[in-house]
Amino acid sequence: MERLLEVKDLKTYFNTDDGLLKAVDGVSFYVDEQEIIGVVGESGCGKTVTQLSVMQLIARPGKIVGGEVIFEGRDILKYKPHGEEMRAIRGGKIAMIFQEPMTSLNPVLTLNQQLSESLMLHLKMNKEDARKRAIELLRLVGIPSPEARIDDYPHQFSGGMRQRVMIAMGLSCNPKILIADEPTTALDVTTQAQLLELMTEMVERFRSSLIIVTHNLGVVARYAKRIYIMYAGKIVEEGTCKEIFKHPRHPYTIGLLNSVPRLDTVGKRLVPIEGLPPNLTNMPDYCAFLPRCPYKTEKCRTSPMPDLRDVPGEGHRVRCYVDIAEVDNVTVK
Amino acid sequence: MPEAKVIVAKEADVEPRINEWKRFCRVFLARKIIWLALFVIALLLFTAVFGPWLAPYKPNEQNLADSMAPPSRKHLLGTDRLGIDTFSRLIYGARTALIVGVATSFTSAIVGTLLGMVAGFMGGVVNTVIMRFMDALMGFPMIVLALLLAGVLGSGMLNIIIALTVANVPGYTRLMCGMTLSVKENDYIMAQRSIGSSSFRILAKHIFPNTLQPMVVMLTTSLGGIILAEASLSFLGIGIVPPDVAWGSMVADGYKYLQTNPILSFAPGICIMLVVFSFNIIGDGLRDALDPRLRGTL
Numbered sequence: 001m002e003r004l005l006e007v008k009d010l011k012t013y014f015n016t017d018d019g020l021l022k023a024v025d026g027v028s029f030y031v032d033e034q035e036i037i038g039v040v041g042e043s044g045c046g047k048t049v050t051q052l053s054v055m056q057l058i059a060r061p062g063k064i065v066g067g068e069v070i071f072e073g074r075d076i077l078k079y080k081p082h083g084e085e086m087r088a089i090r091g092g093k094i095a096m097i098f099q100e101p102m103t104s105l106n107p108v109l110t111l112n113q114q115l116s117e118s119l120m121l122h123l124k125m126n127k128e129d130a131r132k133r134a135i136e137l138l139r140l141v142g143i144p145s146p147e148a149r150i151d152d153y154p155h156q157f158s159g160g161m162r163q164r165v166m167i168a169m170g171l172s173c174n175p176k177i178l179i180a181d182e183p184t185t186a187l188d189v190t191t192q193a194q195l196l197e198l199m200t201e202m203v204e205r206f207r208s209s210l211i212i213v214t215h216n217l218g219v220v221a222r223y224a225k226r227i228y229i230m231y232a233g234k235i236v237e238e239g240t241c242k243e244i245f246k247h248p249r250h251p252y253t254i255g256l257l258n259s260v261p262r263l264d265t266v267g268k269r270l271v272p273i274e275g276l277p278p279n280l281t282n283m284p285d286y287c288a289f290l291p292r293c294p295y296k297t298e299k300c301r302t303s304p305m306p307d308l309r310d311v312p313g314e315g316h317r318v319r320c321y322v323d324i325a326e327v328d329n330v331t332v333k
Numbered sequence: 334m335p336e337a338k339v340i341v342a343k344e345a346d347v348e349p350r351i352n353e354w355k356r357f358c359r360v361f362l363a364r365k366i367i368w369l370a371l372f373v374i375a376l377l378l379f380t381a382v383f384g385p386w387l388a389p390y391k392p393n394e395q396n397l398a399d400s401m402a403p404p405s406r407k408h409l410l411g412t413d414r415l416g417i418d419t420f421s422r423l424i425y426g427a428r429t430a431l432i433v434g435v436a437t438s439f440t441s442a443i444v445g446t447l448l449g450m451v452a453g454f455m456g457g458v459v460n461t462v463i464m465r466f467m468d469a470l471m472g473f474p475m476i477v478l479a480l481l482l483a484g485v486l487g488s489g490m491l492n493i494i495i496a497l498t499v500a501n502v503p504g505y506t507r508l509m510c511g512m513t514l515s516v517k518e519n520d521y522i523m524a525q526r527s528i529g530s531s532s533f534r535i536l537a538k539h540i541f542p543n544t545l546q547p548m549v550v551m552l553t554t555s556l557g558g559i560i561l562a563e564a565s566l567s568f569l570g571i572g573i574v575p576p577d578v579a580w581g582s583m584v585a586d587g588y589k590y591l592q593t594n595p596i597l598s599f600a601p602g603i604c605i606m607l608v609v610f611s612f613n614i615i616g617d618g619l620r621d622a623l624d625p626r627l628r629g630t631l
Contacts, residue, residue: 057526082532091528098527103520108542117538118528153353169528 002073004209005054005094005177006030010067012046012053019281023049023062025233031177036200036210038220038241040256041230042277047213050230051179055090056081072176092122095170099182101162105154111138112150115169122173137168140205141198160191167199171206178203179211184219196223217256221245226315229253232278232288235308239316249311249318251293287320295322361622370611370618377608380424381431388421392578401594410600413586419600425578426601430608433490433573434560437497438552444498445505446548450536452506453513464510467503475500476562483566488574493566497559508551512544546623554616557609564605580605 012024024046031037041047053064056077069077071089079086090096098104106114115137116130125133131150138146141164154162163183170178180199184192200223203210212220220227220241227244229237229252237250248254255273275292278284287293290300299321308317361367380387389409396416404411410419452463470478475497482496516522517540525535566572567581574582580601587597 055527057523087529087531089529090526091530096524096527098520098524100520104524106519106521106525106539106543108545109539113538117525117530121529121534166524169524173528 003030003070004033004035004072006068006070007050007054008068008070010050010053010069011065012049012058012062013065015061015063016281021281022233022283023280024053026067027230027233027235028067029228029235029238031209031211033176034204034207034209035226036203036212036224038224038227039211039213039230040215040217040220040227042215044277044280045230046233046280047230048181051096051181051211051213054179055094055096056086057090088122091118091175092173093175094177094179095173095175096179096181097163097166097170097183100186101159101166102186104166105162107154110151110153111165115150115165115172118169118172133172134168137172138165141165141168141202143168160187160195163187163191163195164198167195167202171202171208174206175208177209177211179213181213182215183212185214185216192219217245217260229256232283233280234288234305234319236289236319237317238308240314243313243316247313247316249316249324250289250320251295251322251324252289254324255292255294295324297322357622361618364618366614367618370614373607373611374615377427377431377611381428384424384428388418388424390418390421392422392425393417393576394421401590403594404596411594411596413597414590419583419597422578422583423580423600423604426580426583426604429490429573429577429579430560430563430605433494433497433563434556434612436494437501437559437563438556440494441498441501441555442505442548442552445502445507446509446541446544448502449506449509449511450513450540450544453510454517454532454536454540456514460510463506467506470499471503471507473500475558476565479562479566480569480571483571488571490573490577493563493572496566497562500562501555501559504555505548505551508547509544512547513540516540516543550616550620550623553612553619557612557616560612561605561609 006028007030008028010024010027011022014021014023027046027050029037029039039047039050049058049062052058054069054076056064056079058064058081064077067077068075071093076086076089079089105111112131112134115134116125116127119125119130119133120127123130135146135150138150143149143161143164149156154165157165163186167183170180178199183199184195187195196219199210202208210223212224214220217227224241226238226240228235229244229250231252237244237248237253244253245257248257252273255271258271259273261270273292274294278288278291284290285304286302287296287300287305290296293300303321306319306321308319310316311318311323394417396412399408399412399416400414402408402412402416408418408420410423412418413422448463448467452460473481478500479493479496482499483493486492486496513536517535522535522539525539530539563572563579564581564584567579568585570582570585572581573579583601584598584605587594587599587601590597
């Protein structure tokens, strides 16, 4: 079956004063139609840059240096970043929601002006139709009395409301894929849950696929079908949501799971991952997680960065030499 | 389409609505002096537009018999050496001041905005070339640069407007370049890119409106400065030339009789002062009232 979006060996480097920073270093993943996937990793691991690369929104000094992004059978990295074709894809076919709802809306334009924009741009609607559709979208994302509120300015909305507007904006042209970059990070926990629910309902309704980018495994646990775990610009583990949570095989994934509070381990202390993520400008030849890894062996130190290898379980692959299942009781303590 | 149940946001999340226009008016008109400034500007506009109907005499109508007449019912502010009515000249001078002021500030605002936004948005070499050139222009005090250009171009209203525009463009370019640089880093610009907006669209529809507030303030404040500069050039004799009337040249003409007939210099001088002062006060008031920190306050 043909994938809706398939990213192959994507490499995005930043040429900084401190040297070449490999923010995304050979990342491959795919999304099928109407599928929800999660991309998880800590700050600075390259998850956002990966998504921005898909949209070709990397600004200097960043540069996409290799790989393919095959969307609906065509490599969209071949398109010019500012060309017509790429602009038609952005917003029209692939849309993105950003992390910070407080700053993602232009403060000096009304919601109508901002929402109608992409409708008129991509769907060639006229002003009145675009306005009607914008009101409809606001109603769909649960903004009360949208007819009145469409002429309000962003500062008249709270953070959660603005993120709802962002969702409406993202879905306005019925894109094939919605990329949500840390969509709930800036919101409080109750609003987070509402918005995740809303987002998944919306993509179902619009028959879109959803890529949730987050540092919080809890966010994707409930909704994502498959999960990619990223570390230092590389995918270190991938598999179905169930596999990742039940049988995590990469020490980093295990660390992430251990550092999330769980209802069934009340009273136990959380186990943090010791140390800091590596400096991306000065990456070692060996496994990037090695300095923080509690399972490291002599082989890890002397061998190059391991490749992703298949392990038991559907589509489960892991970038680690150690078969943790054999080392000790793997499952989350 | 599957019917999805959507949790509607609570009305409690809705922040109180404040009419920005009302708030702006309240802050802007709170200071009494603003009313005075607005009155002066309104008067200036009125005389500039209806000058020919208001003035009792033509601005160059000589009457040597009435030379150097003191203020009287016939000549409200007296006459000059050639018997030209001072009050009429003042009225015609208002038109000159306003035309030069408005034309200069608008052309320099337009040119400066274009250059500044391009420089700020494109960055890199374009930014360096434009901004270094502007820095070079800024190296000269405005009046010296305008003097130089007026000297090269010659006198006359159009040349004065050109000279003052060149002298004023760097300020606007700077402002717009800085604004563009800061606004373009906002997430909503990236969000616009992500929905496929073109660079031109982003500049025109998203960055430009965000720069309007400082722009309006700068326009008003610089108007005063430009009118003053025009008066200075006219005073120095390389500005507006007869038959056009300018307050600056009136001050210069009357200056010789300062001890015998001071009203010849004082009347236009006071006009210049009042107008410049009013524009500055309004500019300050606008700056305070448009302060984004006041947004949403009652």
